[in-house]
Amino acid sequence: MIFGALLVIARVTESGLDDPDPARQRPGFIDAGGLPQPAPPLTGAALPPGRRAVVFFVRPEGVAGLCEASSDADLSSRADLVVVVSGAGNCGSASTVNDPTGRLAAAYGLRQPKAGGPPVGYAIVDSRGRIRYRTLDPAVADELGEVATILRAVP
Amino acid sequence: MIPGPITRASSSLRICLWCAAAAILELALYLSYRGHDARFHWFTHLFVGTSVALLAMALVAVRTGRPVPYPLVWPVAAHLVAMTPDLLFAAGHAHQRWMELFLGHISAHFVPGRNLTWYAVFLLSLAAYLLAVDRGRAHRGAADP
Numbered sequence: 136m137i138f139g140a141l142l143v144i145a146r147v148t149e150s151g152l153d154d155p156d157p158a159r160q161r162p163g164f165i166d167a168g169g170l171p172q173p174a175p176p177l178t179g180a181a182l183p184p185g186r187r188a189v190v191f192f193v194r195p196e197g198v199a200g201l202c203e204a205s206s207d208a209d210l211s212s213r214a215d216l217v218v219v220v221s222g223a224g225n226c227g228s229a230s231t232v233n234d235p236t237g238r239l240a241a242a243y244g245l246r247q248p249k250a251g252g253p254p255v256g257y258a259i260v261d262s263r264g265r266i267r268y269r270t271l272d273p274a275v276a277d278e279l280g281e282v283a284t285i286l287r288a289v290p
Numbered sequence: 291m292i293p294g295p296i297t298r299a300s301s302s303l304r305i306c307l308w309c310a311a312a313a314i315l316e317l318a319l320y321l322s323y324r325g326h327d328a329r330f331h332w333f334t335h336l337f338v339g340t341s342v343a344l345l346a347m348a349l350v351a352v353r354t355g356r357p358v359p360y361p362l363v364w365p366v367a368a369h370l371v372a373m374t375p376d377l378l379f380a381a382g383h384a385h386q387r388w389m390e391l392f393l394g395h396i397s398a399h400f401v402p403g404r405n406l407t408w409y410a411v412f413l414l415s416l417a418a419y420l421l422a423v424d425r426g427r428a429h430r431g432a433a434d435p
Contacts, residue, residue: 138336138412142405145329157330158399163376164385281379288384 151250152273159246161270161281165288168244171265174258175242177217177232187214187289188260189282191275192240194253198224198231204276205229213286214259221253244269257282261289312362319373322380330405331376337408338398339369344415348422355426368393 154160159168174182174190182188189210193201198220205216206227216229219239225231234240237253245254248271256271259282267289272278316336323332343364350358358364375389375396389395401407 138333139409142333142409145333156404158404160330161328162385162396162399163379164387164396284379284382285384287382288386 149249150273151252152248152255152271154246154271155249156246159270161272161278163281163285165259165267165285167268170269171261171267172244174260174264174266175239177219177230177239182215182217182260182264184264185262187262187286188217189214189286190217190219190243190258190260192219192221192234192243192245192254192256192258193224193275194255195220195222195224197255197276198226201276202226202229204279210279210283210286213283246271248273259285259289263290308360308362312366315366316369319369323376331399332373333405334398334408335372335376335393335395336369337405337412338393339372340365341408341412341415342372342393343368344412344419348415348419351419351422351426355429357423357426372398 149157174188176182177190191201191205198218201218205211210216211229217232218224218226218229219232219234220226221237221240222235223233232239234253240254243258243266245256245258248254254271255273255275256269257275258266258269261267268285272281275282320329320332323329346368347358347361347364372393372395374392375385378389379385385396387396390397398408403410
């Protein structure tokens with residue numbers, strides 16, 4: 136009974152930015168769900184061959200927090216960072232791409248959040264230009280250590 | 291020796307200490323999974339681990355005709371086995387396919403019905419263990435007139 140109640144509470148308190156299917160959110164292993172697949176080109180931010188990339192998908196209100204956190208996390212020394220914003224926004228040293236229509240998020244295969252609207256999450260592209268990991272992650276700015284862990288598993 | 295009130299109280303306290311230790315450990319594990327989405331994973335491995343433990347406990351209870359000693363330790367230990375890849379992940383190692391060895395750590399998430407299915411399996415496993423214990427008691431009762 137207790138576990139059943141906790142299960143219901145956990146489900147009810149999910150964020151509107153979470154994946155409707157929690158099994159597909161932050162699975163923790165590469166090449167899930169039809170991956171790898173070629174990474175679509177990013178308008179205004181070419182992914183250089185031979186180098187890994189992390190493509191973040193954020194809403195305008197989340198850009199500042201992500202950019203501050205990613206500059207502290209030293210991710211840029213391990214991979215190219217691209218921030219795709221579902222509106223207007225700029226991220227200092229990281230390449231920023233505006234995607235108000237959600238075309239890029241859809242092309243990268245990010246799933247629609249539970250409450251709809253633009254997805255918040257990231258995709259990791261290997262050095263051969265293939266998407267190896269993608270997930271919704273509403274708290275990605277707080278979980279960059281997890282991004283680094285996945286990045287280590289990607290050639 | 292017939293147990294006196296002090297011995298019985300001591301025995302009850304020991305059982306309660308095991309209960310408290312198991313509950314505190316599970317709470318700590320739950321809190322270690324950050325975010326609601328991650329707690330989905332905690333539930334999956336909890337239900338898978340405890341179900342495997344309860345089925346093993348049921349087999350032991352059938353063979354011995356008695357409840358297993360320290361019944362809360364088995365499910366907690368099995369839960370820890372099921373979530374071992376998550377402990378490795380926290381240490382910086384992404385999941386790999388071989389980690390299925392830990393009670394199907396990866397594929398367990400993708401069963402139809404997700405955690406509701408595992409909850410049902412957990413309840414059935416619990417029922418199996420309780421039935422095995424009950425039958426053991428009934429057999430002992432019949433053997434001791």
